[in-house]
Amino acid sequence: MPNPHGPVIRCFNVKYSPNLGDGLLSECLEAELRACGAAPGTASVDLAARTGWGQGTAGRGLAMATLDALPGPLRGLAVRAPLAVQARRRWRPHYARGLDGADAVAIGGGNLLSDHDLNFPTKLALALETAGARGLPTAIFACGMAGEWSVEGLRRIRTALRAAQPCAVFLRDDASCARWDALLAEAAGCAAQVVRDPGLMARHAYPRTARAEGAGRRPRIGLGIMSHVAIRYHAQAGIGPDALRRWYVDLATRLTAAGAGVTAFTNGAPEDVAQAEALRPALSALPGVEIAARPATPAVLAALIAGCDAIAAYRMHAVIAAHSFAVPALALAWDDKLAAFMQSVGRGDWLADPACLSPEAAARRLRDAAASGLPEDETARVVDEARRDVGRLYAALCRAREMAAS
Known part of the structure; x- marks a missing residue:
């Protein structure tokens, strides 16, 4: 208190x-x-x-x-x-x-x-x-x-x-x-x-969003969009800007074809929002894809992530918030700080570079993660x-x- x-x-x-x-x-x-x-x-x-x-x-x-x-x-x-x-x-x-x-x-x-x-x-x-x-x-x-x-x-x-x-x-x-x-x-x-x-x-600072339940429901996968400009400014990019845009769209295509719903979101940085807007025509054409509005506050971002069954994201605190809410994350490699976090929570094998991981393989891993979840006792610890x-x-x-x- x-x-x-x-x-x-x-x-x-x-x-x-x-x-x-x-x-x-x-x-x-x-x-x-x-x-x-x-x-x-x-x-x-x-x-x-x-x-x-x-x-x-x-x-x-x-x-x-x-x-x-x-x-x-x-x-x-x-x-x-x-x-x-x-x-x-x-x-x-x-x-x-x-x-x-x-x-x-x-x-x-x-x-x-x-x-x-x-x-x-x-x-x-x-x-x-x-x-x-x-x-x-x-x-x-x-x-x-x-x-x-x-x-x-x-x-x-x-x-x-x-x-x-x-x-x-x-x-x-x-x-x-x-x-x-x-x-x-x-x-x-x-x-x-x-x-x-x-x-x-985050699980203590913000209300926990209830995830939809019930037989036959679609798993909801969060797709965190990050600008290639931001990746290049802070680190070395293993994938080019055009290839990254294709990777995002191909991943969403694979997920929706397998029956998952996809929410494309950003952490709010304007360069990421611009990237999401550039992807809007291609993503909006896919059935089952939602493009979230730019979150106005951290609480809105936390609620969005907590409502997913799994996420794929570059941004470190999207991944950290997901772990807090026991949402499995496929962390997209770009900076050693993200690698260090994933290792620290025993999830180093869930760090992957889109330059090396195909959209098909990423979609398969995300579907598996959404089905299995994260052990509550491990995240609570x-x-x-x-x-x-x-x-x-x-x-x-x-x-x-x-x-x-x-």
């Missing part, structure tokens, strides 16, 4: 990202911190200074495609001036307002420890500096850490960590912890510990571990507050 006398914890993350998976994990983290005893004012501060869902999405896909096309040195130069302007005009004032009344700070979750065009190194350094200026104990929680950093990105984040000295660092997989220990532990003054992703608590890990974060911040006061 929230404790009106407990600490007010502010979580720096990207809660209001157009990708609603970030909002889902943020709401789960906030809710569990309050369940641990944090005050009702415990909430997130969006690192991009957004205050609601659906803000700041215009031109996102074009910007990603433009930066992806630039050579490395030119790309680095192109982002520095805009980042400096945003930091001064928007982010610093927003972070300061967000910390009014705060007693402690958690940075996370999400893939925040990464260096795409100096974006997160700039924002995290500023957030750490703002918290440090107020003497607030800070911990890093449930973040993923990338392996490739620019010299300038490492310089910025190391400088900030040396000044901040976080009281604890909890990262969401072994690879992230190894990267932290190699690159940032010395500056921060502490090694990283592994925790579960807070998105696994993982969810309970995620809740205990938030308890570790809460305890670390409380200890740091007590030490600072003594």
